[in-house]
Amino acid sequence: MGAEADEQPHGAAVVADGFGLKGPRGWAFRKVSFRAGPGTLVAIEGPSGSGRTCLLLALTGRMKATEGHAEVGGVRLPRKPGAVRRISALGHVPGVSELDPAFTVAEHLRERALLQRRFDGSVRAFLRRPAERAAAARARIDEAVAAAGLDLAALPKGERTSVRDLERLEALRLSIALALIGRPRLLAVDDTDLKLSDADRAEAWALLRAVAEAGTTVLAVCSEAPEDALRITAGTGSEDQPEEPEEPAERTERTESAGSADPAEPESAAEPATDDTPEDTVPEAQAGTGTGTAGTAAAATAATATADTGTAAASTTEDDTEEGAADALAETGRA
Structure with missing residues (x-):
């Protein structure tokens, strides 16, 4: 051996x-x-x-x-x-x-x-x-x-x-x-x-x-x-190796599609939504006779069709500040 x-x-x-x-x-x-x-x-x-x-x-x-x-x-x-x-x-x-x-x-x-x-x-x-x-x-x-x-x-x-x-x-x-x-x-x-x-x-x-x-x-x-x-x-x-990132990519697409479905209702209020720029629009409205702020609030009231927002819009005056305007926009749900 x-x-x-x-x-x-x-x-x-x-x-x-x-x-x-x-x-x-x-x-x-x-x-x-x-x-x-x-x-x-x-x-x-x-x-x-x-x-x-x-x-x-x-x-x-x-x-x-x-x-x-x-x-x-x-x-x-x-x-x-x-x-x-x-x-x-x-x-x-x-x-x-x-x-x-x-x-x-x-x-x-x-x-x-x-x-x-x-x-x-x-x-x-x-x-x-x-x-x-x-x-x-x-x-x-x-x-x-x-x-x-x-x-x-x-x-x-x-x-x-x-x-x-x-x-x-x-x-x-x-x-x-x-x-x-x-x-x-x-x-x-x-x-x-x-x-x-x-x-x-x-x-x-x-x-x-x-x-x-x-x-x-x-x-x-x-x-x-x-x-x-x-x-x-x-x-x-x-x-x-590229097969692994496919699942996160699909999740991103689903998130984007879900996100685009939620704002569908506010799209109807896209035109009166110009008040979303408080630094530019809101001061111009306050510089007038007060009707600009009231008109914006009235448009917001028509878009949301709620009694509470109508009351908030009616109480808006010339003495409202930018913070007050932002609060009003928040009440209408468009802040």
């Missing part, structure tokens, strides 16, 4: 069929289908905001898809995300697995090796002597650093270099080395070509290509994929 296990590929095959994820604001991605064999370099291509990071996290068991299914190393998603997380590792993913700028390179490496031994180590490993455990951790660190192409001696302060002092490409190499300490079958890296020059971008893709050729399947998010990679595009499903 040991020989058969050695013949099996180390990398995990990735298969997606109608894979999609919908969030509160609509579809992050949907209808993603592809097949990638073990040791394949898969480039998730697209602009920022196209759902590419969500697809990366969903394929590694960190986000739960809502449509379709996928398989990573024979483990089905979204049914068994925990099993997928155990065989996959994240490199640089902003907001999820970021480097601590205050830590040195050596501190990051030792911490990851310690966590790896604590949570993924076997019982037999805990029974070893401390010197043997330290040697095994050091060997695993050296293996991962070499696979990531991280030259510790070339750093400004060697292993004691802080992350904040690393160049973008060196920080990417460190994040990949940390992920490879766990010897994953699937490696996922976000923003692979972000803020890299053409030369550094070529080196980054050469690194990921070497990791894939060594047997580990690689998922890499990028804005522009190399020609030799399996290109995957995460669709945003933008054509489905």
Whole structure:
């Protein structure tokens, strides 16, 4: 059985069929289908905001898809995300697995090796002597650093270099080395070509290509994929998002139609409604002999056909102020 296990590929095959994820604001991605064999370099291509990071996290068991299914190393998603997380590792993913700028390179490496031994180590490993455990951790660190192409001696302060002092490409190499300490079958890296020059971008893709050729399947998010990679595009499903605002739009139309039905009766009093501008009309009426105010009130009385408003109109005199005129209009129901 040991020989058969050695013949099996180390990398995990990735298969997606109608894979999609919908969030509160609509579809992050949907209808993603592809097949990638073990040791394949898969480039998730697209602009920022196209759902590419969500697809990366969903394929590694960190986000739960809502449509379709996928398989990573024979483990089905979204049914068994925990099993997928155990065989996959994240490199640089902003907001999820970021480097601590205050830590040195050596501190990051030792911490990851310690966590790896604590949570993924076997019982037999805990029974070893401390010197043997330290040697095994050091060997695993050296293996991962070499696979990531991280030259510790070339750093400004060697292993004691802080992350904040690393160049973008060196920080990417460190994040990949940390992920490879766990010897994953699937490696996922976000923003692979972000803020890299053409030369550094070529080196980054050469690194990921070497990791894939060594047997580990690689998922890499990028804005522009190399020609030799399996290109995957995460669709945003933008054509489905406008469906949500339709209901508020209908409510607005119903409100407008309902509002237009209510003022139907006052339309008959549109001509005598010139008193609705008290600053202009009312003072002119008061400047006359008083008949203007009385006439306006009389017109309002005819429009409303109520005895109370007729009495209010008859009592209107020249000494009425603008406030009194506004009160009269309020009594007629046209203020």
